[in-house]
Amino acid sequence: MAIEQCIEFYFHLWLKYKDIVSVLYTRHGYVISERHLKRILKSRRLFRRKGYTEIEEVINFIHAQLQTSGQLHGYRWMYAKCRENGLHVKKEIVCLILLELDPSGVKLRKARRLHRRNYFAKGPNYIWHLDSYDKLKAFGICINGCIDGFSRKIIWLNAYTTSSDPKLVVGYYMKTVESLGGCPRIVRGDPGTENGHVRDFQRFLRRNIHDGMLIESYVEGASTANQRIESWWGFLRKECMEFWISLFGDLKDNGIYDGGFLDKSLLQFCFMGIIQDVSDETARVWDSHVIRPSKNDKVPSGWPSVMYLLPELYRTYDYMSPIESVELQVCRSECTFRLPVPCDPDVYDMCNIVMAESHLDLPNEPYQALDLYIRLRNEINASL
Known part of the structure; x- marks a missing residue:
C-alpha cells in the first residue's frame, strides 16, 4: 500500500497526527515527520477543521434518524453516526440540532446515569465475551453477540430465529475465527447449553498452544x-432495540x-433483514x-x-492464538450456519407468492415492513 493510501486510511480512523506517524513507521516502515504528514494531508484535501457538511444536510439526516430507532440516541452517539455516514460536522452542532429537533428526548437522557464496575483485559483478543439478547425473543427474533474485552470492538452480532442451538452459536464463533485466522486466549460465556460447543471448540483449538498462560481458555x-457484553446490551437497547420493543409491543x-x-414467521419475514x-x-x-x-486507569x-x-x-499486543487449517475444517463440520431464509421455509414461499401476485417489494425501513406484515397477515389468514 502506498504511503498516501496508508495516511488516508489512518486519517479516516481518526488517529491523531503523532499516532499516524508512529503507525506508519512501526507497521509500514515509512519515516516521516508530522509536518510532512500535514503537507500530504493538505495535498489530498483532508482536513479536520475544514470542509464541513452543509448544515441543512446534517439536519435532514438527524431528522430522518429521529423517525426510527435514532430517536433513542444522545448527541455523542448521533455525532458518531453522522461521521460514520460521511457527514463532517462538529459535535456541538449535533448537540444543538438534537436540542432543537428532540427537546423532550434530550431532557429524558439527561436524567440517566450509568455506573460501571472496574474491569481489566491485557489486549485485543485476550478475552471475548459472548451472550444472547432475548428482548425480542417473544417475537421470534433472537440476537447473539460477542465483544472484545480490551477494545470493546464488536466481534459478531447476528439476528436469527433462535440463539438456543449450540451448533448455530458455535457457527458464529467458527466463522469469526476463520475470518480472523485465530481464536482468543479466553472466551467468557454463561453456563447455558447454547454455549457448550463454543466451550468445547475453544478448548480444542487451544489444547496444544503453550504460551505460558496457566489459565482456563473458556470461563463460565x-x-x-459477564460485564462487557451485558453493559453493551444496555447500549444496544438504548440506541436501537427500544424502538423495536415498543413497535412490536404495540402490535x-x-x-x-x-x-x-x-x-411469528410473518414478523421474521418482514423484519429480520431490517433488524440485522x-x-x-x-x-x-x-x-x-x-x-x-x-x-x-x-x-x-x-x-x-x-x-x-x-x-x-496502547503499549500492548494482539493476543490472538493461531490455528491450523485442519483443525478449522474439523470444527466447521460440526457447525450449523444461518439459512438464507429468515423464517419457516413454507411461510417464506407463501409470502413470496403473495408479494409476486400483488407486485410488492421487500421493505427497507420499519414502517414499510409494518405495512407489509399487516397485509400479508390479512391475506394469508383470509386464504386459510
Whole structure:
C-alpha cells in the first residue's frame, strides 16, 4: 500500500497526527515527520477543521434518524453516526440540532446515569465475551453477540430465529475465527447449553498452544456477571432495540400479533433483514465512536476499532492464538450456519407468492415492513 493510501486510511480512523506517524513507521516502515504528514494531508484535501457538511444536510439526516430507532440516541452517539455516514460536522452542532429537533428526548437522557464496575483485559483478543439478547425473543427474533474485552470492538452480532442451538452459536464463533485466522486466549460465556460447543471448540483449538498462560481458555459464570457484553446490551437497547420493543409491543397490544407460529414467521419475514441491518449499523457506529476515559486507569479509551487494530498505540499486543487449517475444517463440520431464509421455509414461499401476485417489494425501513406484515397477515389468514 502506498504511503498516501496508508495516511488516508489512518486519517479516516481518526488517529491523531503523532499516532499516524508512529503507525506508519512501526507497521509500514515509512519515516516521516508530522509536518510532512500535514503537507500530504493538505495535498489530498483532508482536513479536520475544514470542509464541513452543509448544515441543512446534517439536519435532514438527524431528522430522518429521529423517525426510527435514532430517536433513542444522545448527541455523542448521533455525532458518531453522522461521521460514520460521511457527514463532517462538529459535535456541538449535533448537540444543538438534537436540542432543537428532540427537546423532550434530550431532557429524558439527561436524567440517566450509568455506573460501571472496574474491569481489566491485557489486549485485543485476550478475552471475548459472548451472550444472547432475548428482548425480542417473544417475537421470534433472537440476537447473539460477542465483544472484545480490551477494545470493546464488536466481534459478531447476528439476528436469527433462535440463539438456543449450540451448533448455530458455535457457527458464529467458527466463522469469526476463520475470518480472523485465530481464536482468543479466553472466551467468557454463561453456563447455558447454547454455549457448550463454543466451550468445547475453544478448548480444542487451544489444547496444544503453550504460551505460558496457566489459565482456563473458556470461563463460565452467571450471565449478569459477564460485564462487557451485558453493559453493551444496555447500549444496544438504548440506541436501537427500544424502538423495536415498543413497535412490536404495540402490535401485540392492538391484537395484530398473537405470538402464534404464523404471526411469528410473518414478523421474521418482514423484519429480520431490517433488524440485522440496523444491528450491523449500530455495531459499525459503536466501533468508530470514542470511548471516553474512565476512573479505571487500566481500561484504555479511544475508538474500539483503533484499539483492536493498533494495540501498539496502547503499549500492548494482539493476543490472538493461531490455528491450523485442519483443525478449522474439523470444527466447521460440526457447525450449523444461518439459512438464507429468515423464517419457516413454507411461510417464506407463501409470502413470496403473495408479494409476486400483488407486485410488492421487500421493505427497507420499519414502517414499510409494518405495512407489509399487516397485509400479508390479512391475506394469508383470509386464504386459510
